[in-house]
Amino acid sequence: MMRFDVTVLNFDGTYHDQPHLLQNKHRWIDLSDLTQTNMYCPQETLAEIAKRMDLENQSCLTFIGSGNYHYVTYLFLQNMKEPCDLVLFDHHPDTGRPYPLLSCGSWVSKALSQLPLLQRVVIIGLHPKYSTFIPPQYFNRVRVVSTANLFKSSEAKILQWIKTDKVYISIDKDVLDPAFAATNWDQGNMSLSSLLEMLETISRYKQILGIDVCGELPYNPLGDMAYTQAVRKNERANQAIMDIASSF
Template identity: 45%
Template sequence: MGLLHHDVTVLNFDHLYMQQPQLADRADEWIELSNIPSTNLFCTQEALAEIRRRLSARKANGITYIGSGNYHYVSYAFLSEIDRPFSLVLFDNHTDAKRSDNLPGLLTCGSWVAEALTRLPQLQQVVWVGVHTGSLPDNPSIRSKMVWLPDLEHPEQLLSSLVANDIYISIDKDVLDEADAVTNWDQGKMRLKQLIMALHSLVENKNIIGIDVCGELRVPPADVWRYSEGIRLNEQANLAILEAVL
């Protein structure tokens, strides 16, 4: 049981982790992605191929910090590497499961879960935790793979809903109350202590294949001082998540 790999990886899409020195010091590896075009909010097939090429050189898939929620679609790349049946536990205020049929050839931060459910046969189930916004795929063939837990009263609710012993965890900090994190998206009401309790329970009872975290506050460099408190909250949340799973 527990997290299979303890490496900490930072993806440098947007230079935001340079504003979080304590977290940056904990990173075992940085992967440069900021110079790949067509990656903000959506990702072309060519950009995704280059992202995957650079990710393939990383040492291990422990816990990965992605950056802004604009890049949450990178979780799809991580999921596509898993070679055995698994469940995805997604802590997010949004479903990220809207099909992007009107954007052919693009993977977006709002469509990656729908693409994963449709295209990745090893994905047995998606459990959304804390989600209050967004639609779910209406494909009847994948309905049995979807579980919705908008309000997690106790970690046992989550454990009892899981069908696989191997788990991948994806966290967007917009699931958290604004008292615990500040993001560029509308936020939920989950408190950080609730998230940490759920993570403890998962780590103690399941095999955690990998974890990713996004939801950093995206601000221009000249305005960082205006948002210093929000950045501090986000770093505290990131460090708390790190301590909970290692």
Template identity: 40%
Template sequence: MYIGDQGVTFLNFDGTLQMQDFHLSVPHEWIDCSDLSGTRGLCDPFSAREIRRRLGRRRHRGVTLIGSGNYHYVSYFLLSEIQQPFSLVLFDHHTDLALDPNGEALLSCGSWVSFALSNLSMLRRVVIVGARPSPPAASFAEQALKASRVHVVDEQTIQRAESQRRLVQTVQRAIGPWPVYVSVDKDVLRTTDAVTDWDAGSLHLGQLLYWLVWLRRHHRVVGADICGEWPTSPLDSLSSRVLTEIHKNQMANQVILQAFDCS
């Protein structure tokens, strides 16, 4: 059951989403962040405060389209707004547990899940679906895994599963009794379904849609976001290859929004 606002928010960090042509029947809005520095990959403290401020003024609290995966750390700011216990379900080819938030590192697209686990008291569990098999890179990630706060259903587990139903049961147990927030990085998908500037996963778009619809029908979904656009520049509009990739991502975004009943 989806209980969030059905409106859609688009964030403009680098123009990647502005090159897509969305046809939405639900309310939507744009928030411009292209004037901010220190935001690509890493987020400096000044820009973090300003992004929070701009997000706080948005009218819709449904699905947020972030843009490139280099800005996936914005999910951390969105999660921090939730005022009830919840679980995060993350579809991503990476765990984003790369760095220890108690160290000197800045918030980044590769560490935001660790920051969330460390700083957000309402976050109960993190379920990561479609990540590449790899050991956690930081002691904090290892501690979270041992404490059963993080559950990873990696791409090999998905490929070897006897049925989608068996995978659903695994995720169901991992989520626990709490509402869910869903975050989708399209790098979890195979390249025939979406193209990003990160290494691609093996999940089929149809599989992802199955999971999203199942989550919406069986859990209280309190919010969602999507990232993983192909980085672009105005000159890219002259390249037929780039336009093809942009269109591919646009179609993926459109059906993902439909799965959230936000199209």
């Protein structure tokens, strides 16, 4: 990355509860007035999101919000100008049927079927039970690495899974153990330090075209102490990801 800057997408007020994160210089894009964005997104709304984000001036790091909006990653991949692999840290494959509406559970399938510059998807941290959700036609373009297998793999092997010199990275914090993040989906057992180490490893040998992060708890203006503590945990994880990304 030649420069480092940050964009924060405001779909539902999630980041209003992360003041320390917002103390960092960032571009704030308000999307809270848009309807039909939660989990599923029609084409006209997706086009409006893309327009407001000004993808030609895409930031190095984008905070998307809840995993319900993970489909926004499709727009970043759609904007790629050269062949690349997607490295996806996620407890779920997001390879469901993408029609009639793009969704947080189908955007990977749509990217594989619609974006010729996307060469391969490497999903790190996927729970084995969700491997059956990957359609057979994508078996040769999707590499699945469970957390258990990750611990047995060397740095060189991790890099072998990535076939292109340039990569885009998408992180859903539901890949993390609940000790390190709190999301609205079932979670994996990856440690935050393992995630950060893999990001650093990839950055040493590959050119990272961009990173996005989702997996926030949906905004709750009446949240209790447990909610506040969970948001602080997410904020710490977000800050750690931002800190290491800024060093690439």
